[in-house]
Each structure stands twice: as C-alpha cells, then as structure tokens.
Amino acid sequence: MTAATRQATANQAPDTPASPGWKRFLPESGRWAEWAAPTGLVALVIVFTALNPGFLGYGNVQAMLAASAILIILSVGQTFTVATGGIDLSVASTMTFSAIMFGVGFGAGWHIALCCLLAVASGLAFGALQGAIIGYGRITDFIVTLGGLSMASGLALVVSDGQPQTVVDRFMLRLSTGSIGPVGYMVLAALVIAVLAHVLLFHTRFGTHVLAAGGSAEAATATGIDVRRIKLAVYTLSGTLAGMAAILLVARIGAAEPAANTQFLLNAVAAVVLGGVALAGGRATIAGPVFGALLLTALTNGLTSLGVSQYYQPVAVGAVVVLAAFVSRYQK
Template sequence: MGTPLTTTTLDARPTGLRTIAKDARSLSFWAENAAPVGLVVLVVVFAILSPTFLTLGNIQAMLIAAAILIILAVAQSFVITTGGIDLSISATMTLGAVGFGLSWQAGLGFWLSALLALVASGVVGVINGLLIAKGKVTDFIATLGTLSVATGLALILTAGKPISVTSVELLRLTTGTVWIFGYPFLIAALIAVVFWFVMFRTRFGLHVQAVGGSEEAAVANGVKAQRVRIGVYVMAALLAGLAAILLVARIGAAEPAINTQYLLNSIAAVVLGGVALTGGRGKIVGPVLGALLLTALTNGLTLLGVSQFYQPLAVGLVVVLAALLTRFQKK
C-alpha cells in the first residue's frame, strides 16, 4: 500500500514551491510583480488574437517604439525614488529636440547638435533641482511650471513649426539593427543596465533611496539631500535629452508640440514596475518591463483594429489597477 497522506507528508514538499504558492495568494505578490505578470498575460492574449503579434518584424517594431519610454521611465524612477515627481520630463524632451533641430539647421552637424540637445534639456533639470532643493518649492508645482516654460520656449523658438532633420547618423540610428534589436532599443537597454548599476551599486544610488525613505534620517547620517535631489532632476533631464535625439531620429523632425503621452506613460511604467510613489524603493527592471507592457498593449490593440480613442482608456485602467495594488506592497 502507498504511504498515507499526512500533515508530515505535506510538509515534506519543497519549501520553495510552498513559498511561491503562498506568495501568489497574497496581494503583495501581484503588487510587486504587476509588470512581468501583466506583460506575459498580454503577450499570450495578443498572440492568440493576432497572428502577426509575435512575428519578428512586429517584435522589432515594438522594441524600437519602447526605447524612448524605457529611457524616460528610468529617469522618472530615480526622481520618484526620492519621493518626488517630474511633470516636465516630456516638455524637457521636446525642448531638447528643438535644440537639436535648431543646431542642425544652423549647420553645426550631428554630434554638436546632439550635445546642445543635452545641454538644453539639462538646463531644465538644473532649474527643477534648484527650485525644489534650494527654493523649497514642491516638486509638483516646480515641474509643472518648468513644463509650461519649456513648452512655450519650444514653440517660440520654432514659431510652432517642425524642423525637418536629414542626417546620415540619424538614418543609421533609425535603421540599424542587431538581429531583431534596433539601435534605439539597444541604447535604451544599455541605459537601463548602466542606471541599474548606479541605483544599486553606487553611493549615489544608495543616497537616492535613503533620501526617499527618510530625508531626516539620511541627513543625520551625512547624506547631502539637497545635492541628491538636484542630481536626480539633472540626471532625468539629461536622459530626456537623449530620448529627444531618438525622437528626432524616429520622426525625422524636431517637433515643438509637446507629447503628454510620454509624461503619463513614463509615470505609469514606474507605477507598474513597483516603485513606491512615496519614495525609498528604487527599481529599474520593473519600470523597463512596465514600459514594454504599455508598448505591447498599444501595439496589440492597434493590430486588433481597436480605435485609438479607446487606447488611452485601456492604458488608464491598467495604471489605476497597478496604483491600487501598490497599497499592498511589502514595506
């Protein structure tokens, strides 16, 4: 006869499996893993509903489309980890794109134009950091103000007209691939790796998390909180400047009109990635997966012929659900 099933027998099951099963039954599990679980579910659903979703061409297109959002999500992740938020990030990207376009139009060439795009974006970050760290202006008001200023400057400098840019370097950036990975995605992946290292393997990253967890305690332990806050806003702005170059490469022009979708989706990706909006919990992989999830959602709905009017609704519902789940994150 077989061995009778007893409590002892059940307890003999692998501890790891019991732990996983127990975690999966808790809301904290879903809060911590909303991005990877949601991405897998979306891929399975859209692969069943659309035969073209998992073709190599569509995967390549999705990864290229996700590159800008990945970079902005990494930038926003640092800011939110300090307990702040950057509402100006998409306007900063727009101003950087205009800086690139005007420099190119003046005949300065690709590399100098790219440098000036970073400078234009970086200035916004410096202003944000100084207003928040030194001026004690709340992050919401400070970045809302610079959003308006950067948007206005972009429109004034271009008279509201796009600046066409034709560059061999931009063309190579747009069309170059390594297997299914386009150059924009490879750049975004490199940024994610570098800033994962910065967040979790450097003193600056440790200080970013410490300031977000408890600024008073961080200062008491010798952390220069004001410098950290200025640093994260400057870093976010420079990353927005890099994203601006990729945006110009993608559309072939410096467009002065702000795209608020990038702002909303960069915050959404961070929320989906499990970063605590109250600060102190830094993540990089989660926001990257959140950016991929939002890109896959938009792409899948487009392939299914869903009207673009419904796509923001779908994204909004996903983000609200993820935000609700953050209440159950482990402290």
C-alpha cells in the same frame, strides 16, 4: 552565505528565506508589486497572440521594441525622481525642448555630434534648474515640474516659432533603422542606459543616498546626506535622459517638432508605477519600469493591431495603471 548566517537569517526573519544564488537576482517574495509589470507583459502577450497570431511576428516585435526605446529612457529618469519621493512632470516637455534645440543646431548647419550634444546639454540644464529650485528653493517637486512642463513646451514653441525643422542625416537614419537582429540601435541605447542606471542605483553611494533620501529625508539628513544635492542630482539626471530621448525622437520622426508629447509624460509615470516603484519614495528598481514601458507599448500595439480605435487606448492605459496601483496596495 555560510550555514551559520543562513541559520540566523531563517531565525530572525522567517518570511525572508535564504535563497540560492540565482534567486537573489529576482525581487524578494512578498514584494510582488515589482512582479506586476513582467507578469502583466506576459499575460498581454498571451492574450494578443491568441487574438492575433501575427502579434509575436519578427516585424511586430521589432516595431514594438523600437517604439518602446524613448519611453524606457524617460521612465528610467522618472524612476530616480520618484525614488526620492518626487515626480518629474516635465520629462516629455523637456524632451520636446531638447529636440527643438537639436533642430536649431541642425538648421545652423552644425555637425550632427554637436547637435546631439546640444540636445543633451539643453535637457541637462533644464533639469538642473528645476532640481536647484526644488532642492535649494524648497518648493514642492510637483509644482516646480508642473511649471517646468509649461515653460519647456512654451520655450520649444518660442525657439522654433512653432515650425518643425526637418532633420535628414545619415547618422540619424541609421540610428532609427539599424539593428542587431530584431533589436534596433535605439532599443540597444535604451537598454544600455537602463543597465547603467541599475548600476548607479544599486552599486554606488549615490544610489543608496537617493533611496535613503526618498525613504526618510530626516534620517538621511541626520546621517549627513545632503538631500538638497540629491534632489538637484536626480532632476538633472532626468533632464539629461530626456535630452538623450530627444535625439531618438528626432531620429524616429525625422524632424524636430514642437509637439506636446503629452502621452510620453503619462506613460513615463505609468511605467514607473507599473514597475512597482513606490510613489512615496525610498523603494525602486530599474527593471520594473523598463518592463512597465514594454507593457504599455505592447498594450498600445496590441490594441491597434486588433483594430481598436485610437480613442480607446488612453482609457486602456489609464485602467492598467490604476489596476497596478491597486495590486501594489496589497503588497504589505
């Protein structure tokens, strides 16, 4: 920035002061809903560490990171659909369905790479189908993905006949247990996906069009952006990421199970809301939901380590999400 433009910026919008280089990487002041997740995470860590000094221990941090990997990936996918003003209620079921397809490939004696490919392709196809119905069929996101939720979990039961398929494989074992320092391969995969998603959202034409379609579908259409195609793309992306998350899920459990995984859906939406992504669409970050996912994982882990009953945890998650929504109300 030159001195002149800085002057102009200061004159035109007194509430956006010109910032030195490093500050550009932080969210704008006044948009502190995006700070809710990192701030809440720090607060939680302080509280839990005070109550239980072992909370920040090497082993526990490693466990928390590993537990957050799947949620991070699902939340990243969810961020894109929410950024267009939609919501993907089927993420967790799509993941279950993809995991079952992984198990089908594994049971048939396929190479592990092919099983992974099958899982991702299943998620992609299911997401694309939903995206096509939403975009081209002009049916509300909520309804289509609610139906998708039911269909994917049903299909998982049909295909697996309700039986889990045990997956024992050297690659999958290394994926779930291997690590660089305290950072496991699964978390590493999740972080790579998050970084790529950030680049996609903020440094490509596609990302700008996603935000434009969510901010004002009318304006986007008027400038020639095909909102239907954007819808198709974001649900395909969300489905694909659910397929990738399925690989991690199978690695973590050591089996492909037709379980409902409902808490993953609730937490993925919660992480996105905590991350300051506007549910109305048009405004999003990737870092926010990633911190949101970490916060939710830390919350669950901390409560467990304090001996709080499992039954209270959904109550705590729900309360935190509503609190975050409350905070974001005051950002304007």
